[in-house]
Each structure stands twice: as structure tokens, then as C-alpha cells.
Amino acid sequence: MIKNIHSYWAYIVLAILIYTVINAIIGLVQKKEFTHKDFRLGLFSLITAHIQLLIGLAWYFMSPWYKMLKANGGQAMKEPMVRLLSVEHPLAMIIAITLITIGWSKHKKQVKSESKFKSFAIFYGLALLVILAMIPWHNWLG
Incomplete structure (x- = not known):
């Protein structure tokens, strides 16, 4: 159940984050005034991303990949799929959330x-790139 919530919530996060980055680029290029709408959009991106992180962490500690990593870390690291899902994806998502948080604070x-x-544009955009690079697409789309 948590895995499904994590997967479906990811669509929401991606949609909002993409919209926020595009909005920021347009605002920057067209030299628009930063409005309350832009503020709320950035905040909503921040909140949805943090919720996704919490859901992901809850799923992570119940996942078979974490159990494999915990039981036999050496063997788990030799298997690319297990390594991706137990180490690379979670670490990259924490980095992405950190970038979003830094962008919000700045x-x-x-x-x-x-x-x-x-x-x-810079921090949310970098976070978007990290997220897109580390989504386990074979699991997500399959």
C-alpha cells in the first residue's frame, strides 16, 4: 500500500515541480514580477516533495531491498537493481529534496x-534533473 502511494504521489510531485521550474524560467526570462501565486507554487512544490520523502522513507525501511542490504550488504551492492533501489535512488532523492529546500530558503x-x-529555476531545476535521472523507470512504468 505505501509503495503504491509513493508511486502515485510521485506523479503529483513531478507535475508540480515541472510546472514550478517552467514558471520560474518564464518569470526570469520575461522579467515578471514575483507574485503571491509564484510564492505559493514554490511552497506547494516544497511541501509535496517533503511528503514524498516521508512516504518514501516509510516504504524504504519496509522494502525487500533494504532487508537485502541489511542482511548482506556486499552481495546487495553487486546487484545493480538492488543497489539502485536500496542506495542510489534514496540518496539521490534526499539530495533532490535538499536542493529544493535550499532553493526555497534562498x-x-x-x-x-x-x-x-x-x-x-536553479535549485528546483537541479532537483528535477536529479529526480528524473534516478527514478527507477522500469519499476515505475512497468
């Missing part, structure tokens, strides 16, 4: 709209 310290959009 944007709050900025005064100019351009700087706020730039913080979102």
Missing part, C-alpha cells in the same frame, strides 16, 4: 523578483 532572502525566480 528565494526568501531575495528582494528582487529576478533573484527569486533565479533561485527557483
Whole structure:
């Protein structure tokens, strides 16, 4: 059940994060004023990503990959699929959430709209790239 929630919630996170990054790039390029809508969009991205992290951590500690890693770490690391799901994916997602959190914190310290959009575009954009690179697509789409 938690695995399904984690998988379906990921669609929400991706959709919102993609929209936020595109919105930030458009705001930056077109030199728009940073509005309350932009603020809420960034906050909603932050919240949904953190919820996904919590769901993912709950699933991780119940997953067979964690149990394999815990039982025989050496053998688990030799199997690419187990390594991806037990080490690489969780670590990359923690890095992505950290980037989103840094982007959120940096944007709050900025005064100019351009700087706020730039913080979102850079940090949320990097987080999006990390997430897209480390999604286990074979499990997700299959």
C-alpha cells in the first residue's frame, strides 16, 4: 500500500515541480514580477516533495531491498537493481529534496523578483534533473 502511494504521489510531485521550474524560467526570462501565486507554487512544490520523502522513507525501511542490504550488504551492492533501489535512488532523492529546500530558503532572502525566480529555476531545476535521472523507470512504468 505505501509503495503504491509513493508511486502515485510521485506523479503529483513531478507535475508540480515541472510546472514550478517552467514558471520560474518564464518569470526570469520575461522579467515578471514575483507574485503571491509564484510564492505559493514554490511552497506547494516544497511541501509535496517533503511528503514524498516521508512516504518514501516509510516504504524504504519496509522494502525487500533494504532487508537485502541489511542482511548482506556486499552481495546487495553487486546487484545493480538492488543497489539502485536500496542506495542510489534514496540518496539521490534526499539530495533532490535538499536542493529544493535550499532553493526555497534562498528565494526568501531575495528582494528582487529576478533573484527569486533565479533561485527557483536553479535549485528546483537541479532537483528535477536529479529526480528524473534516478527514478527507477522500469519499476515505475512497468
